[in-house]
Amino acid sequence: MDYLLHLVIFVLIYGMVALSLNVASGFTQLISLAQAGFFGVGAYTTAILGLQYGWPFWLNLPLGMGVAGLVALPVALVALRTVEDYFIICTMGMGVILFSVMNNWVELTRGPMGIPGIPAVSLFGHPLTEKWEWVLLGAGCYALVFWVANNLKRSALGRILVGISEDEIFCQSLGKNVGLAKLQSFVLGAMLAAVPGALYAHYVSYIDPTSFTIQESIFVLSIIIIGGMGNLWGGLAAAAFMIIVPEALRFVGLPGGVAANVRQMLYGAALILVIWLQQPKPTTGTVESGPAGRG
Amino acid sequence: MLQILINSLASGATFLLVGLGFSLLYNTVRFFNFSQAFVITSGAYAMFVTVIIWRAPLWMAIIIGASLASAIGATIEIYVFRQLRLRRVSSWGLLLTSLSGYLILQNTISLLFDDVTRSVRLGAVQVGHEVGGAYITDIQLLAIFVSMIVLFFVMFVLRTTSFGLAIRGISSNPELSVNFGISAERTILLTTLFSSALAAFAGMLSALDTDMTPTMGFRVLINGIIAMIISGVGSYPSLVGGAFILAMSQHTVVYYFGSQWMDAVSFIILIAFLSCKPLGFSGRRLKKIEI
Numbered sequence: 001m002d003y004l005l006h007l008v009i010f011v012l013i014y015g016m017v018a019l020s021l022n023v024a025s026g027f028t029q030l031i032s033l034a035q036a037g038f039f040g041v042g043a044y045t046t047a048i049l050g051l052q053y054g055w056p057f058w059l060n061l062p063l064g065m066g067v068a069g070l071v072a073l074p075v076a077l078v079a080l081r082t083v084e085d086y087f088i089i090c091t092m093g094m095g096v097i098l099f100s101v102m103n104n105w106v107e108l109t110r111g112p113m114g115i116p117g118i119p120a121v122s123l124f125g126h127p128l129t130e131k132w133e134w135v136l137l138g139a140g141c142y143a144l145v146f147w148v149a150n151n152l153k154r155s156a157l158g159r160i161l162v163g164i165s166e167d168e169i170f171c172q173s174l175g176k177n178v179g180l181a182k183l184q185s186f187v188l189g190a191m192l193a194a195v196p197g198a199l200y201a202h203y204v205s206y207i208d209p210t211s212f213t214i215q216e217s218i219f220v221l222s223i224i225i226i227g228g229m230g231n232l233w234g235g236l237a238a239a240a241f242m243i244i245v246p247e248a249l250r251f252v253g254l255p256g257g258v259a260a261n262v263r264q265m266l267y268g269a270a271l272i273l274v275i276w277l278q279q280p281k282p283t284t285g286t287v288e289s290g291p292a293g294r295g
Numbered sequence: 296m297l298q299i300l301i302n303s304l305a306s307g308a309t310f311l312l313v314g315l316g317f318s319l320l321y322n323t324v325r326f327f328n329f330s331q332a333f334v335i336t337s338g339a340y341a342m343f344v345t346v347i348i349w350r351a352p353l354w355m356a357i358i359i360g361a362s363l364a365s366a367i368g369a370t371i372e373i374y375v376f377r378q379l380r381l382r383r384v385s386s387w388g389l390l391l392t393s394l395s396g397y398l399i400l401q402n403t404i405s406l407l408f409d410d411v412t413r414s415v416r417l418g419a420v421q422v423g424h425e426v427g428g429a430y431i432t433d434i435q436l437l438a439i440f441v442s443m444i445v446l447f448f449v450m451f452v453l454r455t456t457s458f459g460l461a462i463r464g465i466s467s468n469p470e471l472s473v474n475f476g477i478s479a480e481r482t483i484l485l486t487t488l489f490s491s492a493l494a495a496f497a498g499m500l501s502a503l504d505t506d507m508t509p510t511m512g513f514r515v516l517i518n519g520i521i522a523m524i525i526s527g528v529g530s531y532p533s534l535v536g537g538a539f540i541l542a543m544s545q546h547t548v549v550y551y552f553g554s555q556w557m558d559a560v561s562f563i564i565l566i567a568f569l570s571c572k573p574l575g576f577s578g579r580r581l582k583k584i585e586i
Contacts, residue, residue, distance in 0.1 A: 031391070100558055222395070265398065275379070275384060
């Protein structure tokens with residue numbers, strides 16, 4: 001039972017990362033491979049503040065979001081000057097740089113040794129130890145992030161973002177500030193990624209840089225592509241699918257190292273399959289139920 | 296200091312090889328094909344199997360590695376990317392497919408050969424030849440030599456042969472070239488074969504120099520791509536400069552700060568170039584403005 005709840009918590013955490021990536025790239029279809037890096041920035045910020053200074057989780061969480069936003073701002077300013085494939089390569093570079101910093105700034109992050117013994121979250125003086133309490137916390141945070149993402153989608157900014165994905169130059173010609181919209185969504189996406197990062201750090205209680213590699217970014221990207229770019233509920237379903245299916249490997253009895261390889265192969269295959277089956281002009285996820293003229 | 300220069304020349308030569316192969320390919324298919332990273336790795340592992348397991352001579356390894364890599368590159372091209380192009384998948388769709396394809400294939404290599412470092416070093420480590428207080432190994436000399444020959448060969452092919460003309464045509468205007476009777480698919484396939492062979496050479500040289508792991512191809516390819524972008528896409532001779540600038544900055548940083556920053560510095564160079572000189576230093580355009 002605890003194992004199932006553990007899986008639920010992981011689905012919620014990665015579902016949140018997927019939501020944040022949807023905010024950053026799902027609406028605009030500007031693919032970012034730096035998201036795991038921002039997820040890691042959130043995790044490291046709360047872990048270091050919580051462990052070394054003993055600050056409470058509720059203070060660290062907004063701080064983590066702030067730090068992730070601050071890191072994302074220059075990243076966005078540089079990366080958004082490039083287009084299409086170069087944007088992907090550029091964000092991939094940012095991901096590698098963030099990983100290198102986590103891995104090599106040993107004084108701050110302990111490098112590859114990781115940070116063990118991160119304290120559990122305390123709620124009103126009561127430390128969360130039971131799995132179901134974590135599920136509730138995760139679901140609460142998920143609902144909050146979902147609310148933000150969903151409201152963004154319906155807002156004026158969200159409409160500009162969807163417009164960018166369809167025709168950026170036309171959008172610009174209507175007098176919309178395309179650059180600012182992209183910047184806002186990218187930074188907001190990074191800040192939202194810090195929320196699951198903080199939860200991850202406190203839940204697992206141990207973090208090391210290998211959880212925040214480019215492969216993780218590709219993993220999260222495959223979640224939102226399978227769920228449909230910009231489709232928020234689809235992201236949750238895809239996160240559940242992508243986390244639970246590889247867990248089945250555990251029961252087949254593959255040794256740990258092999259299972260890790262097979263897991264990567266599985267999500268690579270899932271990504272290819274989804275791209276293969278896509279309609280010629282991919283607008284999946286942005287066209288949603290509801291009358292076209294609403295809002 | 297001279298040592299840094301020599302090391303940069305040698306690794307720059309490898310980057311040049313990858314960059315040449317990759318930019319030929321990129322100019323015809325117009326997306327970043329990351330499955331080439333696997334082609335690089337496969338060249339190196341083919342050499343490992345031939346030389347260490349079968350105990351065959353090195354020249355045989357080079358032939359086997361290059362043909363295997365070409366076969367793999369062509370297979371992926373025919374059965375994956377050609378099909379996706381027919382379905383009009385966008386260039387980021389192709390990029391992500393190639394990246395996932397790379398993940399699948401790289402993990403296959405990990406399963407077959409384990410995630411450990413393999414070496415093809417023959418006999419004891421050689422000190423190399425002394426040049427004014429610095430050392431240069433045979434492998435490094437070989438790398439510089441091979442890449443120079445390949446560069447001249449590529450320039451020769453592009454300038455004088457009909458295949459080269461087809462590549463240049465497809466690079467500058469695919470629709471018009473097709474109207475003039477150049478088969479785009481055939482050109483792309485031939486380019487894939489050729490650039491996969493170059494990728495295999497680069498993989499083998501890199502493996503001879505610094506051993507191999509299943510993920511080596513990605514690092515080698517990324518360096519090639521960065522060299523290509525900073526020198527300006529579509530300009531082959533200036534790749535020499537791009538590869539050398541990249542190698543030089545890597546070795547300088549490694550010398551002063553340590554090798555763990557090597558990956559980061561390549562990307563910092565790339566990002567600096569993309570934000571200051573998005574056309575690369577040769578001034579060729581990255582992308583036409585579309586209206």
